[in-house]
Amino acid sequence: MFGSNIWLLVPVLLLVLLLFWPRKDTRSKDRVPPDLENRKSPFFIKPILQLGNRPKLTASEEVEIHWHAEAPENDWSVQYRQSAQADWKPVPVSRSNKIKIEGHAENYRFSATLSGLLPGTDFEYQVLKSGQLELSSSGLTRKARGQAQRIVIVGDMAEGGPGSRKIAFQIAQTNPDMLLMAGDLVYRTGRLQEYLKYFLPVYNSDTSSKEIGAPIIRSRIALTEVGNHDVGMPQESDIPNLDLAPDLMAHYILWSLPLNGPVTTGSKKHVAPLAGKQERLNAFLQAAGERYPRIGNYSVDAGDCHWLVLDSNVYVDWTDAQLLSWVEADLQSAKDARWKLVSFHHASFTAHWKHFDEQRMRILSPVFERHGVHVVFSGHNHTYERSYPLRFEPAPQSNGKLIADNGHVDGKFTLDKEFDGATKTRPNGVIYIVTGGGGARQKLMSEHPEGKLVALPPFTVTMVDNVHSFTCLDMTANKLSIKQISEDGSVLDSFEISQ
Ligand SMILES: [Fe+2]
Incomplete structure (x- = not known):
C-alpha cells in the first residue's frame, strides 16, 4: 500500500531522531574537564576522620585521616591548617601492610595524624597524591570540658x-x-x-x-x-x-x-x-x-x-x-x-x-x-x-x-x-x-x-x-x-x- 512513499518517511524519521535524541549537557558550569572525567579515582576508600586511640581529652587535640588505595606507592601527602590565614602544615603519611580480602582489590590503609589542634575548633585538610590535590575537607576537633x-x-x-x-x-x-x-x-x-x-x-x-x-x-x-x-x-x-x-x-x-x-x-x-x-x-x-x-x-x-x-x-x-x-x-x-x-x-x-x-x-x-x-x-x-x-x-x-x-x-x-x-x-x-x-x-x-x-x-x-x-x-x-x-x-x- 505504501509502495515507494515509504522512502519519503526516512528523512522525516532521521530529523525526529536528531531533534529528540538525549544529549549530554555541555553548558553546565560543573562539567568535569574531559581530561579528568575518565580518570580513575586514586581512592579505594575516601578519607575518613577518625578519633583513633584517644579516649581522654587533651589541651592539644589530635585526629587521624584514614583512606585506602590500591596503589602501594606512598606518594601521598597531607596538609592542614586551623584558619584561612595560617600556613598549611604538612604531616607524614604512613601506610599499612597489604590488605588482602578475597573478592576485593588488594589495598593499603594510609593514615596521617593531625596534631597540635585546639579543642572544639574547625580546621581544613587536603590529601594530595604526587602533589596533585585529590580531596579537601573541613574538620572539627573534639570539644573540651565547658564547651557546648x-x-x-x-x-x-x-x-x-x-x-x-x-x-x-x-x-x-x-x-x-x-x-x-x-x-x-x-x-x-x-x-x-x-x-x-x-x-x-x-x-x-x-x-x-x-x-x-x-x-x-x-x-x-x-x-x-x-x-x-x-x-x-x-x-x-x-x-x-x-x-x-x-x-x-x-x-x-x-x-x-x-x-x-x-x-x-x-x-x-x-x-x-x-x-x-x-x-x-x-x-x-x-x-x-x-x-x-x-x-x-x-x-x-x-x-x-x-x-x-x-x-x-x-x-x-x-x-x-x-x-x-x-x-x-x-x-x-x-x-x-x-x-x-x-x-x-x-x-x-x-x-x-x-x-x-x-x-x-x-x-x-x-x-x-x-x-x-x-x-x-x-x-x-x-x-x-x-x-x-x-x-x-x-x-x-x-x-x-x-x-x-x-x-x-x-x-x-x-x-x-x-x-x-x-x-x-x-x-x-x-x-x-x-x-x-x-x-x-x-x-x-x-x-x-x-x-x-x-x-x-x-x-x-x-x-x-x-x-x-x-x-x-x-x-x-x-x-x-x-x-x-x-x-x-x-x-x-x-x-x-x-x-
Ligand atoms: Fe540490630
Missing part, C-alpha cells in the same frame, strides 16, 4: 534505600560536632562490599542532597558500636563464616577508636563465633589489627560528657565479673564529666514486639544507676522510643539465673512519672532511648507483617515506629536538650534534662 556540643546518635542505617540517604542529609543539616552510630551501620551482614555499596557513598559522598547523603564522616569524628548485622549475625543463632563471605566484619577494618576496653582472661572470649578457613581468618585479623575485638567496648570523653560504648551482642556475657568490674571502674573514673552517657545496640527496654525478648542488657541497669548515668541510647528496633526515668532491680528467675532462656530479665521497676522534660527536668533514674530509625528497612516496624503493637508498656513515654529518624543532643554543662528529628527534618519529640 551537639552530638547526633542514630543506629540501623545503611541498607541501600532512600531512607538512609535522607537521614544522612538531615544529620548534616543539623551540623553536629560529633556522630555516634548505635550499631547495624550496614546491612545485611556488615560486609566490606556492603560498606562500599550502601554506607560509604551515603555518609562520605562528595555532595550533599536528600537523594545522595552527605560528606559527614570526612568532616566529623564518628564513634561507632557493633550491632548484630555488623558482625554477620542477622539472627542470634548465626555463625559468621568467612568461607561464605570473606569480607565480613568490615567494621573492625574501617574504624579506628579507643582501645581502652576490657581484656578478659579465661575460657569466655566474648567475641563473635567467627568460622572459616585459617587463611581467611588470618587475612581478616591482619587487616583489622589491634582493633579486633577491642573496639567493641570502649569509653571516650568529649565536651562535658563521658561516653561508654558496649558490645551487646549475644556472644558477650555481661554477667562475667571481669566485664562488670571494668564497667564499674570506667564509670567510677569519670569524675570530672558533667554527664555520663552509655550506648549499646540491643535495647534494654523496648516497647516493640520485635526484639522485645532480648532483654539481657537490663542486668547492667543497677550499675548505671549506681554511677549516675543519665541516658542510655540503643538501636536494633527501627523505632524511636523514650522511657520514663527509671530504676530497675533484676530478680532471679526460678532457675536462679538473671537471664531466662527466652532472654527475659524480670525485675522491679520504679518509674519517675513526675519528670516531663519541660517543667520537671531533673530525672530520678536513667532515661533509655531507642534510636534505630536510621534508614534501614524501607518497611519500618509499623509496616512489618509479623505483628502489631497492642499497648505501650508502662515504662514507655512515647514510641514512633512509622518514620525514619535520629537523635540530636545539645549539651552544655548544666543541660541536655534532646530532639528526635525525622527524615524530612520535622521534630518528633523533644525534652530537656538538667542538673
